[in-house]
Amino acid sequence: MMANLPKGDKREKILQAAAEVFGIAGFHEARIEEIAERAGIGKGTIYLYFKDKQELYLAMLQYQLASMVERLRLRLEASGTAVERLTGFLVEFFVLVRHYRGLPASQVRPPHACEERCRGLLLAARQTIHQMLTQVFRTAEEETIPEDLEPGFAATVLLGMAQGLAMDYLLGGNDFDPLSAAQKLVHLLCRKRDAGG
């Protein structure tokens, strides 16, 4: 009785709860028991799915990064001009940062023992996003960006600026409007440096 969830669902529930708790509290201040409670299961059950706290953390990180990359991909592959898609991308990026407030932060200082593996996951996600951005710049309408701005560097700068603003937000706690911030950044980078005059 009590039709149990299929196994995959319980794992995901744990990962969701882990994302919340690790996000709020960071790796060390996060309590396994709190994660279990949020997932609506017993403490011991977590150890049926994950070897230890660290593996749970890594699995959660991978899971969240994949989900984020997917949401960002949707924005970049939407229809519209390059400027529109880049703006949509940035808005989504900022929304994600604000939503998973603690998650990016928790990545900055991963548990020492798995620093390398964390870095690997983050790097992979970043490269995927970077490639998607580069592709957008490469195929953008001619007039969108200055001719001397190489697509790869443009992607680096856009991502860098976005991360910079996000970091600002995370550190300083000064809130900001995702849409207007996105527009300003895109404007700064994409507008042809012109004006002829």
Place this chain on the structure above:
Amino acid sequence: MMANLPKGDKREKILQAAAEVFGIAGFHEARIEEIAERAGIGKGTIYLYFKDKQELYLAMLQYQLASMVERLRLRLEASGTAVERLTGFLVEFFVLVRHYRGLPASQVRPPHACEERCRGLLLAARQTIHQMLTQVFRTAEEETIPEDLEPGFAATVLLGMAQGLAMDYLLGGNDFDPLSAAQKLVHLLCRKRDAGG
């Protein structure tokens, strides 16, 4: 005789050791005993100078931030054109980030119990730097930056991009050349956007 350091020096020695250990290990993985060892003193001595681990952390943060702000100020108040000084500022910024590798990271996820106080210190440092940058943009030679780029926003963007690159570095571990990165960023922001053609 009188070989002993004057009192202020021992406090600073502890703060230096604390910066190293907190930087490498983060607040929670840092062990008080390790800090004492690096400072070449006994565990208990730290408690003569700081009430507890958290106060030591905050004092260390304040101390390091003040030192960083001072080094950045020197670059911005040096002689030279605005472009030269901004480039110098960014180079110094990147060097600091690479040197104090862990310190900025440790700020991202401070111990929950003193999150507010950490934020306060960081915000203050950031505002000081932002003001210095704004002043540079405001007094820059006319042709340095686009007319429609407000000095305050220019400062925000420059700082944001710098932080973005630094975060990239911290997260991804992909090393980069401070000078060339600085030049690219300044070029991107400062060059008049005309090209004339």
Place this chain on the structure above:
Amino acid sequence: MMANLPKGDKREKILQAAAEVFGIAGFHEARIEEIAERAGIGKGTIYLYFKDKQELYLAMLQYQLASMVERLRLRLEASGTAVERLTGFLVEFFVLVRHYRGLPASQVRPPHACEERCRGLLLAARQTIHQMLTQVFRTAEEETIPEDLEPGFAATVLLGMAQGLAMDYLLGGNDFDPLSAAQKLVHLLCRKRDAGG
């Protein structure tokens, strides 16, 4: 299976062990680990039942006082003359003091931080006993005590003398025979002061 004790029993086991160790060593010299060992459990388990050392101490005190009051009540509510019941009470009192040798002592200098709460528990126990004694004196056969000895004061004096002897014992270590001491005290207080007859 089901060999485990029901939950209440483990708590009591801890309280028993705590009474022994606190009794022997006093609050500050008592080590949590020693209590755990005596209770046959792990150190951490104690913290599942009691918030910290102080709360354990207070719980132990309450537990022991309740048990003592109960044993004294049985003696005062037994059948027999007032003199017999008072003697029984004193004998029990002295036996308790000798058995829980350290317990009363540990109450005299409770940890400063919970002095008030300790005092409250002790006062409550003492008042209960005082009331029971007063009741005995009030309903005693007319010829038992001098007419000018008010029941409440008689109770105070009896209890005071008993505590005085006990303190003597605790301080000086001079052993004594509970029964003979009890008889002497009761004799002193209860015999009608007439002689005249």
Place this chain on the structure above:
Amino acid sequence: MMANLPKGDKREKILQAAAEVFGIAGFHEARIEEIAERAGIGKGTIYLYFKDKQELYLAMLQYQLASMVERLRLRLEASGTAVERLTGFLVEFFVLVRHYRGLPASQVRPPHACEERCRGLLLAARQTIHQMLTQVFRTAEEETIPEDLEPGFAATVLLGMAQGLAMDYLLGGNDFDPLSAAQKLVHLLCRKRDAGG
């Protein structure tokens, strides 16, 4: 310059300070540094006069007990009837207890490592007092106490009752008037039990 006190005086100053601090805080909660501060000297100086905390405690105990015994002796050897002198003794006793509130308490639970030596000091003081009391009872005017009350037992009872009341006071914190308490106790013990006369 700065004519130093003769050595004996500094030792006594420390003992006075120790009595205060041990009295207030008990052996374990008393801090050596606090004692030094009250004595107006440096922490290290205490160790020139006493081997360690325990020896200081024992010396303080001896010093205070001697002083108390002396004050009590003066009352018992004063002029006046036995009843007057006993009353004076009890008043002094209660005043001492209230003044050195913590001292007797601190004796009840001495540091485990010197329990025996503490007990020895206490026992000696008590015996001296007991002998003085016995002598008073022995030489008292015939009509003062019942014939069947042996002087030694009378002394034991008087001292016991006094200690009982004091304990009550120490434990319960219920204040009382020394004079009236003294009179009641003496009255209870000394009045000839005839009434008849």
Place this chain on the structure above:
DNA sequence: AATGAATGAGATTTCATTCAT
């Protein structure tokens, strides 16, 4: 499979005591 009571390693912090000045 799921649980949560039990565990104990390990961290912070205090404070009696030492000793260089």
Place this chain on the structure above:
DNA sequence: GATGAATGAAATCTCATTCAT
């Protein structure tokens, strides 16, 4: 002699992990 900065042993308490049910 006098000092107090420095020390480190020892105590409490937390929490990831285990395992009997």
